[in-house]
Amino acid sequence: MSRQFDHVTLGQRVRFGTGAAAGHLAAEVERLGARRVLLIGGRTAAEVAARIDVAARCTDVAPHVPVENAERARAVAAESGADLLVCVGGGSTTGLAKAVALTTGLPIVAVPTTYAGSEATNVWGLTEAARKTTGVDDRVLPVTVVYDAALTSSMPLDLSIASGCNALAHCVDSLWAPRADPINQALAVEGARALAAGLRSISKDPGDLDGREQTLYGAYLAAVAFASAGSGLHHKICHVLGGAYNLPHALTHTAVLPYVLAFNGSAAPEAAERIAGVLGGDLASLYDEIGASHVLRGVPDVREAARLVLPSVPPSNPRPVSEDDLAELLSAAQAGLNPTEWSRA
Template sequence: MSRQFEHVTLGQRVRFGTGQAAVNLAAEVERLGARRVLLIAEDATEVTSKITVAAHCTDVAPHVPVQNAERARKLASESEADLLVSVGGGSTTGLAKAVALTTGLPIVAVPTTYAGSEATNVWGLTEDARKTTGSDDRVLPVTVIYDAALTESLPPELAVASGCNALAHCVDSMWAPRADPINQALAVEGIRALSRGLRLIGDVEGREMTLYGAYLAAVAFASAGSGLHHKICHVLGGAYNLPHAATHTAVLPYVLAFNGPAAPEAAARITEVLGTGGLTGLYEDIGASHVLRGVTDPAEAARLVLPSVPPSNPRPVTEDDLTALLAAASAGLDPTEWSRA
């Protein structure tokens, strides 16, 4: 079978080592020749113990409100920062990206969850209950420092939701607007790693495997772009201020059930790598919830989402389809049974 595609790989350094975050961060600050570090984090005393911090921004909030971004940008200017260091989850990385978007300052990202934002050039800002996203290479961190020890304190429920968010990056990458054989291969391996890692999340091997899978997922997503799942979740998150990871976790099984029959080859690869029970089996094993909370009017939400639906989605999407999908997720119906209705 002949193949024709155009693939872009984003350039980025990755340092991976359990218990090595402080050492690796110091090495990167030195390599980059930074003298005025703006730290974006709520608490990062141990991670930053080997570097000098010129200013510290703790103004982190989900979905990166525009006003928070403006305050962080002002602090970057006032402190004459020459490097941004973000230590935290997706909201923290997102705030650093908002600063980099207008200042061009480089970012060294130290993730403490499995969000994956650190490996993409995607930014997002929320204003007046509407989330705007875009892509710009200025926001791609120049270095990512992964340390499984930093995820050890994550509450189990949050760790599972964060890992399922990474899983959503993989699934969306199988049929997103710029999906190609390379990012599909990364996505499949990401699913394999995440499936294994999330089942072992209580020990260091599981956390390392989940971090590895989250990175592969993010790289695939950065190349493939936002598919139906992410468009739904981004709109819902901005409109209703929903928790990012939990929303992705809840919506994913319904989008997979909706799109799967229209993309049988991709669906078969996803099911094969997940193993017996597929996504439903994994959710049962790890205690993940597919109940969408915070959407009281699925029809209204569907109207908000519809303009963002990618035209290239494997299956045509109507407002009624979205209403049914969101109603099923809000009710926590069995995703497989709902899709057959």
Template sequence: MRFEHVTLGQRVRFGTGLAAENLAAEVDRLGARRVLLIAEDGIAPEVTSKIHVTAHCTDVAPHVPVGHAERARALAAESEADLLVSVGGGSTTGLAKAVALTTGLPIVAVPTTYAGSEATNVWGLTEASRKTTGSDDRILPVTVVYDAALTASLPPELSIASGCNALAHCVDSMWAPRTDPINQALALAGIRALSSGLRLIGDVEGRELMFHGTYLAAVAFASAGSGLHHKICHVLGGAYDLPHARTHTAILPYVLAFNAPAAPRAADGITEALGTELTTLYSEIGASHVLHGVPDAAEAARLILPAVPPSNPRPVTEDDLTALLAAASAGRDPREWSRA
């Protein structure tokens, strides 16, 4: 056994009903005096009730368009912010990261979905229908405040899609470019927590398991890197402005079915951690593997192919991607498609 592993340093405060208290403690610990809050209107009042907010940016949009990032950066400079506080889902965290990327300002992230961006050093910006991603340790939030009460109002369908997005971080981490035994152990533990949490998504216990699994998934993903699944979804999201979580949910079973024959040990570990096959779990929880919004599978495949990691367990051709996207768009059984 020989590998080199990197784990990113970050503080986590976890407690249901404690978001306001834990956020205030972090603002105080960091000595911040001028907080720029990044959150959609109406999202954060109870969370930020114990801190002073100097400025509030509500300019949140999926896939972080460059124009939105530039306006948020300008607001950070104008308000002389010394700390960014993001309260929301992956798009909100992503906008805070875009500001940190050019300003070096620290972030305290308070997630309200299971996107996992709060625990990675990955950023993404979209311009002219093309999404560019990269990694930079400066944008990793210094602290994550998890509070399962903040996800109680998520519609069930969005909760499930967001949770499946977290599952995708785990699955990709099993064969991503920098995967190693530590990442894989974290990913499998994340799958166990997420699969249990998804089945109990309506209860506080389930939502706590979801945040537990989300964090494990993101830590594994941040170290292992983006695999085939995420490369496909990032390109699709930028090119066609697709909803992030639902796109990840739809694509995941097809990528797993495609790679499984070439990585049987990883695939068996995933199934064991899930407690069943992924498609069976989807049926249990009502998750959809139907991809919407891709008008031309062949065109999308041409866009994706240059981003495919060379280290993917199975070689990937343009025809493979076209077939995968066509099958997902038609909602075909992923297991049947993979045997075609």
């Protein structure tokens, strides 16, 4: 069978090493020749940045990056004469750095402390008046990512599991997103394998650094696949819900994912089988094993939510999607129905 596709791999340096974040960050700041660093993040950021000179700090981090926060951070960057952005934290922290880079063109060195994956993508998001807008721009892709599994150890177990499942959503969506191709699909499948193994280890022993390394590695592969493949149905749903109802990012992705996989699986059986193969069974069983929740909370009106989501559904989704389908999917997630049994009903 002949293959034809157009694949883009984003250029980025990755420095991976447990316990090495401070040293790797200092080396990158020196390599880039930065003299006026704007540090974005909280207490952990200050610890990781102990070996570099910081011109200014910004701790104004909030989920879904409100436009007001972005404007304040941009002002700090301008006032301090920043020539490099260093962000240390989860997806919201990386998102704030991206918002600054979007309008200033300043380079970013990202040091993730969760499995969000934003650090490996050129996707940005801003929220204004309860509506989240996302876009793609190479200016927001961090030039370097510094990964250190020890920095994820402070996450409580439930957040570690949810953050890992959020990464797993990048893998699943990448199998049928608008720009899916054999390369990003291969990355997604390997990412899902690593994430499943890592999350199983973390669920048994939250202090298992080998498990956290495996999960961090899987989260990176997942994000690279997602950056190449684009946003599929799952991410479109979760971005709209997050912006409209200010829902917690990782928990929302975790809750919705099994239902999107069940919904699309019948129309994309090969993709569903590849995911099941590396997970060692269906996603609902993995959730039971690692203690993840597929109950969606915080959506007051599923019919309204369905109307908001529908315009953003990718036309390339493996299965046609109606407003009724979306309302049904969200209702099932709210009720916490067994995703596999729901899809067969």
